[in-house]
Amino acid sequence: MTQIITRKTLSHLDWLEAEAIHIMREVAGQCANPVLLFSGGKDSICMLRVAEKAFRPGRFPFPLMHIDTGHNYPEVTAFRDQRAAELGERLIVRSVEDSMQRGTVVLKHEGESRNKHQSVTLLEAIEEFGFDACIGGARRDEEKARAKERIMSFRDEFGQWDPKNQRPELWNLYNARVHKGENIRAFPISNWTELDVWQYIEREQLELPSIYYAHTRPVVRRGVGQNSAIVPVTAITPARPGEEIIDLQVRFRTVGDITCTAPVESAADTVEKIIAETAETTITERGATRLDDQTSEASMEQRKKEGYF
Amino acid sequence: MSALERIEKMGIDRGLLRFLTCGSVDDGKSTLIGRLLFDTKAILADTLSAIERTSQKRGMAAVDLSLLTDGLQAEREQGITIDVAYRYFSTGTRKFIIADAPGHEQYTRNMVTAASTADLAIILIDARKGVLTQTRRHSKLAHLVGIPHLLVAVNKMDLVDYSEEVYEKIKADYLAFAAKLGIGEVGFIPLSALNGDMIVDRGGNLPWYQGPTLLDILEAAPGAHADHAEKFRFPVQYVCRPQDSANPELHDYRGFMGRVESGSLRVGDAVTVLPSGLATTVKAIQVGGEDIPEAVTEQSVTLLLSDEIDISRGDMIVRSGEAPEAVKQITATVCWLSETPLDRARTYLIRHTTRETKAKVAAIDYRLDVNSLEEVPAERLAMNDIARVSFKLAQPVFADPYGENRATGAFIVIDESNNNTVGAGMIL
Numbered sequence: 001m002t003q004i005i006t007r008k009t010l011s012h013l014d015w016l017e018a019e020a021i022h023i024m025r026e027v028a029g030q031c032a033n034p035v036l037l038f039s040g041g042k043d044s045i046c047m048l049r050v051a052e053k054a055f056r057p058g059r060f061p062f063p064l065m066h067i068d069t070g071h072n073y074p075e076v077t078a079f080r081d082q083r084a085a086e087l088g089e090r091l092i093v094r095s096v097e098d099s100m101q102r103g104t105v106v107l108k109h110e111g112e113s114r115n116k117h118q119s120v121t122l123l124e125a126i127e128e129f130g131f132d133a134c135i136g137g138a139r140r141d142e143e144k145a146r147a148k149e150r151i152m153s154f155r156d157e158f159g160q161w162d163p164k165n166q167r168p169e170l171w172n173l174y175n176a177r178v179h180k181g182e183n184i185r186a187f188p189i190s191n192w193t194e195l196d197v198w199q200y201i202e203r204e205q206l207e208l209p210s211i212y213y214a215h216t217r218p219v220v221r222r223g224v225g226q227n228s229a230i231v232p233v234t235a236i237t238p239a240r241p242g243e244e245i246i247d248l249q250v251r252f253r254t255v256g257d258i259t260c261t262a263p264v265e266s267a268a269d270t271v272e273k274i275i276a277e278t279a280e281t282t283i284t285e286r287g288a289t290r291l292d293d294q295t296s297e298a299s300m301e302q303r304k305k306e307g308y309f
Numbered sequence: 310m311s312a313l314e315r316i317e318k319m320g321i322d323r324g325l326l327r328f329l330t331c332g333s334v335d336d337g338k339s340t341l342i343g344r345l346l347f348d349t350k351a352i353l354a355d356t357l358s359a360i361e362r363t364s365q366k367r368g369m370a371a372v373d374l375s376l377l378t379d380g381l382q383a384e385r386e387q388g389i390t391i392d393v394a395y396r397y398f399s400t401g402t403r404k405f406i407i408a409d410a411p412g413h414e415q416y417t418r419n420m421v422t423a424a425s426t427a428d429l430a431i432i433l434i435d436a437r438k439g440v441l442t443q444t445r446r447h448s449k450l451a452h453l454v455g456i457p458h459l460l461v462a463v464n465k466m467d468l469v470d471y472s473e474e475v476y477e478k479i480k481a482d483y484l485a486f487a488a489k490l491g492i493g494e495v496g497f498i499p500l501s502a503l504n505g506d507m508i509v510d511r512g513g514n515l516p517w518y519q520g521p522t523l524l525d526i527l528e529a530a531p532g533a534h535a536d537h538a539e540k541f542r543f544p545v546q547y548v549c550r551p552q553d554s555a556n557p558e559l560h561d562y563r564g565f566m567g568r569v570e571s572g573s574l575r576v577g578d579a580v581t582v583l584p585s586g587l588a589t590t591v592k593a594i595q596v597g598g599e600d601i602p603e604a605v606t607e608q609s610v611t612l613l614l615s616d617e618i619d620i621s622r623g624d625m626i627v628r629s630g631e632a633p634e635a636v637k638q639i640t641a642t643v644c645w646l647s648e649t650p651l652d653r654a655r656t657y658l659i660r661h662t663t664r665e666t667k668a669k670v671a672a673i674d675y676r677l678d679v680n681s682l683e684e685v686p687a688e689r690l691a692m693n694d695i696a697r698v699s700f701k702l703a704q705p706v707f708a709d710p711y712g713e714n715r716a717t718g719a720f721i722v723i724d725e726s727n728n729n730t731v732g733a734g735m736i737l
Contacts, residue, residue, distance in 0.1 A: 021609035
């Protein structure tokens with residue numbers, strides 16, 4: 001771990017880190033049975049470093065949990081397991097496929113993305129373990145519904161978010177109180193931007209799954225204009241008839257379910273180059289890469305109301 | 310300057326500034342925020358084209374920048390801002406968080422919420438309209454919530470022919486009423502958000518104004534804790550006892566975790582623990598288990614003490630000789646946040662720092678009429694009301710007056726039946 005340099009005024013990264021530590025400790029102090037959602041993605045990797053700074057030399061006062069759609073990049077799930085083992089912390093994995101077997105998740109058709117169905121599996125896991133708080137790595141700069149969400153966001157016993165009836169959140173006096181069956185979603189890095197995340201990764205020398213860096217992979221270009229995307233060709237997302245498969249140098253800005261995460265064309269193979277690209281980019285992180293958010297203007301808000309992160 | 314050059318300037322880091330914008334869409338608030346975000350490259354092309362499409366769909370002639378912050382379905386359907394939105398931009402030397410509070414009258418609670426974490430407030434005035442009731446209300450609220458720096462931005466100067474006379478008149482009017490409210494230092498700037506005059510660039514239309522641009526003011530503004538010495542306040546959030554560790558050296562480890570709400574502390578300093586009043590010294594200050602020599606304001610650290618003292622969440626560590634008073638009755642300016650009015654017969658829960666206690670209303674001294682700014686008698690408090698209220702507490706809290714310390718002077722009121730946050734208080 002790098003040495004913390006203290007000064008009279010905290011640098012912007014030090015301030016963001018201190019705020020995130022404070023939020024995690026509030027969850028630990030106020031909630032009886034919290035869990036930290038860890039996907040192996042860059043935001044949750046930052047959160048694990050924040051948790052180390054918050055709780056070491058003690059163990060984390062919460063286990064880690066991943067809701068696996070079964071359609072994640074193998075590099076990312078391998079990294080997830082490796083990181084949890086290095087930290088010596090307990091990792092719980094619950095899978096959308098199990099919910100499908102139970103019959104609680106029913107796909108409209110075989111090829112339907114399992115991404116939004118994660119909510120069902122998450123709510124089942126919350127019930128199974130009796131979690132009263134889930135710590136997540138969502139950021140307010142990602143999406144406009146998230147920009148309006150509290151740092152400690154209340155969910156009723158059906159896991160629903162009510163955006164019009166949120167608890168006011170003043171100063172740093174967070175209210176994580178819930179009755180049995182309800183839960184809190186806590187977002188320690190709410191105030192971080194994509195650039196802050198990359199600068200933190202650089203400063204803390206955090207290891208990431210390899211697909212965040214430029215690499216060559218077979219892809220197709222799908223759609224036109226505003227809605228065009230680079231779609232990776234995998235067993236789950238094969239090329240459609242008539243599409244030309246090309247080898248392209250790409251990197252992922254966000255990593256999630258294979259069916260709805262697209263890479264961007266890039267030669268940035270180091271953190272420094274990614275920071276430079278992030279500062280110069282003209283497209284938002286989710287705009288470039290999340291096929292699920294473009295369905296409608298309110299798709300994230302809708303999913304969150306149904307229990308999604 | 311390109312974004313990359315700005316990143317390279319990162320060598321100088323002036324930290325982070327949180328500011329609030331007060332005003333209505335009519336004052337050009339959204340245009341101002343849009344201009345700041347656009348000129349600092351914080352709005353990206355896909356976001357801009359999405360709001361262009363929506364503006365067109367609604368038959369608007371120009372791009373409606375309020376669509377940037379109105380993120381909820383209900384807000385877009387009704388064309389109003391319901392909730393506080395947070396926006397981010399960076400200039401390379403400083404990161405900024407804008408809290409954009411709706412200007413509408415019934416949303417006092419949103420403004421108080423947004424103001425609670427702000428270091429600076431921009432109060433927008435339409436140059437054609439001058440100081441309005443709304444200006445007075447916003448200024449009073451910003452002052453009440455203790456925002457250290459107020460900046461009055463006289464916008465739409467293009468619509469008054471960039472007249473210095475108009476600007477000076479508004480400035481004089483504002484200063485006259487600010488003095489009555491007890492508002493001390495106020496900054497002023499003339500600008501046109503629409504044309505971009507004095508936002509990031511000076512433009513050519515305001516040659517008589519010699520002061521800095523808006524962005525220069527924001528970059529140079531001192532943070533909330535910067536310009537005065539503060540007492541050390543450390544509410545304990547969590548106690549770390551890694552007894553089960555394989556490392557025998559950790560068997561006696563007792564780390565007291567929290568955030569330095571004000572002041573600073575060095576290893577060896579004498580401290581007192583509240584409520585026990587026991588004194589000891591600081592053995593070590595750590596982050597992530599590693600030693601650092603000093604803890605500064607707003608830093609999250611772990612304190613190790615020289616003597617074994619029983620300390621738990623809700624206790625407070627302070628510098629010896631500077632302890633705040635332990636009080637079981639508090640008088641505070643309270644903003645009521647809930648649709649359910651305050652019920653004098655009920656018991657509420659108060660959270661002050663990391664401490665919780667049951668509380669009952671002892672008296673409502675008066676309610677503040679936010680329009681006339683007069684104090685009027687009140688028996689009950691409804692949503693958006695601001696009043697002076699006294700509470701009796703079941704357990705003592707370690708409080709400073711809010712005017713001296715925002716962290717140890719503030720509290721929230723919680724309704725235990727549904728666990729909602731129903732009130733916000735500032736101790737007098």
